[in-house]
Amino acid sequence: MIKSNHFVLLAILIVLLQAVLDNYVAFNASIYLMLTPLILCLMPNRLRGIPMLLAAFFLGLVSDLLGNGILGMSASAMMVLVLVRYPLIRAFTNENSLEKYVYPSPLSMGPARFAGYLLILYFVFLCIYVKWDSAGLVPTSLILGRIVLGTLLNAGIGYFFAWMVVREE
Amino acid sequence: MGKNISFLRVLIIAITFLALEGVCVLLISRNSILQQTQLVLSLRQVQQIGWKRIAKRQYANQLETTNEMLVRENQRLLAQNQWLETLVNEQAYKDSSCFLPEPHRFQYIAAEVIRNETDRQHNVLFLNKGRADGIHPDMGVITTQGVVGFVNGVSEHFCQVISLLDIDRGITGTLTRTSTFGPIRWDGRRADRVVMEEIPIHTSFEAGDTVVTSGFSQLFPKGIPLGRVAEHELVDGVSYRLYIDLFENFRSLHFVYIVSNTQQAEIEGLLL
Numbered sequence: 001m002i003k004s005n006h007f008v009l010l011a012i013l014i015v016l017l018q019a020v021l022d023n024y025v026a027f028n029a030s031i032y033l034m035l036t037p038l039i040l041c042l043m044p045n046r047l048r049g050i051p052m053l054l055a056a057f058f059l060g061l062v063s064d065l066l067g068n069g070i071l072g073m074s075a076s077a078m079m080v081l082v083l084v085r086y087p088l089i090r091a092f093t094n095e096n097s098l099e100k101y102v103y104p105s106p107l108s109m110g111p112a113r114f115a116g117y118l119l120i121l122y123f124v125f126l127c128i129y130v131k132w133d134s135a136g137l138v139p140t141s142l143i144l145g146r147i148v149l150g151t152l153l154n155a156g157i158g159y160f161f162a163w164m165v166v167r168e169e
Numbered sequence: 170m171g172k173n174i175s176f177l178r179v180l181i182i183a184i185t186f187l188a189l190e191g192v193c194v195l196l197i198s199r200n201s202i203l204q205q206t207q208l209v210l211s212l213r214q215v216q217q218i219g220w221k222r223i224a225k226r227q228y229a230n231q232l233e234t235t236n237e238m239l240v241r242e243n244q245r246l247l248a249q250n251q252w253l254e255t256l257v258n259e260q261a262y263k264d265s266s267c268f269l270p271e272p273h274r275f276q277y278i279a280a281e282v283i284r285n286e287t288d289r290q291h292n293v294l295f296l297n298k299g300r301a302d303g304i305h306p307d308m309g310v311i312t313t314q315g316v317v318g319f320v321n322g323v324s325e326h327f328c329q330v331i332s333l334l335d336i337d338r339g340i341t342g343t344l345t346r347t348s349t350f351g352p353i354r355w356d357g358r359r360a361d362r363v364v365m366e367e368i369p370i371h372t373s374f375e376a377g378d379t380v381v382t383s384g385f386s387q388l389f390p391k392g393i394p395l396g397r398v399a400e401h402e403l404v405d406g407v408s409y410r411l412y413i414d415l416f417e418n419f420r421s422l423h424f425v426y427i428v429s430n431t432q433q434a435e436i437e438g439l440l441l
Contacts, residue, residue: 070197075196
């Protein structure tokens with residue numbers, strides 16, 4: 001069971017973990033391990049509109065600042081993710097589950113739909129992020145490869161994380 | 170009411186999103202030269218689409234002016250051509266000690282067709298030039314593609330032209346291959362074809378031969394192209410009837426030239 005104030009703590013932990021990964025763990029340049037978008041993916045179902053946009057914007061800025069990335073890149077991609085998030089929740093969750101569950105999870109949507117939900121959101125996020133990151137240097141085929149690889153990897157981690165943490169009865 | 174609020178909410182979200190994305194783009198472009206270059210390139214591409222559209226629109230807007238300019242230029246060139254042709258024709262007499270070049274015989278007044286008919290047996294056109302512009306009846310009307318007709322009635326600012334596509338009127342044409350001339354008239358069937366009659370049976374011609382104005386009438390200069398021989402038939406075993414495909418498309422006439430013969434009165438005075 002996850003409570004609202006716990007969610008904030010969880011978000012801070014994820015941001016810090018992302019900062020550690022960005023600063024101290026060396027990955028292959030084609031592998032994008034992005035945990036901060038997961039916070040937006042797992043935010044309560046009812047949240048949408050301007051609060052979500054602001055949350056995405058500041059979360060992205062903090063993430064870029066702590067990760068020594070190009071300022072604005074994560075924020076730009078996260079805001080597009082937020083635009084897609086609520087329509088996806090509405091499409092993948094029935095009315096009863098929306099009333100019963102606070103957070104999107106394998107339980108509220110069903111395992112397959114939740115996996116689809118994460119895959120689509122990460123794909124949207126990485127389309128923007130990788131495009132910005134590869135500006136003018138990388139051929140389109142490699143950009144597509146990075147997006148697909150990143151989507152599968154991050155959605156897999158996200159699914160596991162959500163399955164472990166978000167356990168509403 | 171509910172719909173309005175919903176629309177307003179969507180509008181505010183959209184504006185917020187665009188504003189925050191704008192801030193992000195600004196931050197990205199300030200912090201990395203690579204992304205800045207990519208951004209500028211993308212913006213240039215969008216700008217180019219806009220520039221192309223503007224250029225296209227400007228070109229379309231200028232078409233009318235360009236067209237009028239071309240008509241004036243054509244008018245000047247026609248007059249110049251006429252003058253040069255006169256000089257060339259007079260070349261043979263140059264040895265004569267009393268050689269004097271023929272003065273400028275034809276002048277051209279550009280006019281715009283304001284009404285045109287091609288579907289009747291007696292077709293007429295109306296032009297936007299009249300008495301005030303020096304137009305009077307029995308002036309020829311041509312284009313660079315052939316003869317259009319001749320002025321019939323004139324008002325202060327407009328004139329009525331009897332079209333070449335009139336079954337009762339005709340002109341004289343010359344086959345360029347043999348310089349054989351014959352009357353040309355319209356048979357009332359096709360707007361793109363006229364008939365040339367009374368071509369002697371011994372005349373040599375082929376399909377595709379060009380027919381031009383003879384210059385015998387005082388209305389048109391000599392040598393204006395009219396059309397090409399398309400078909401022929403033998404008439405009573407003594408002459409040929411040639412079917413001429415006109416160069417000019419009468420259905421798309423827009424600008425024409427009214428021909429003014431400065432010596433018409435003098436020549437007609439001798440004919441009387």
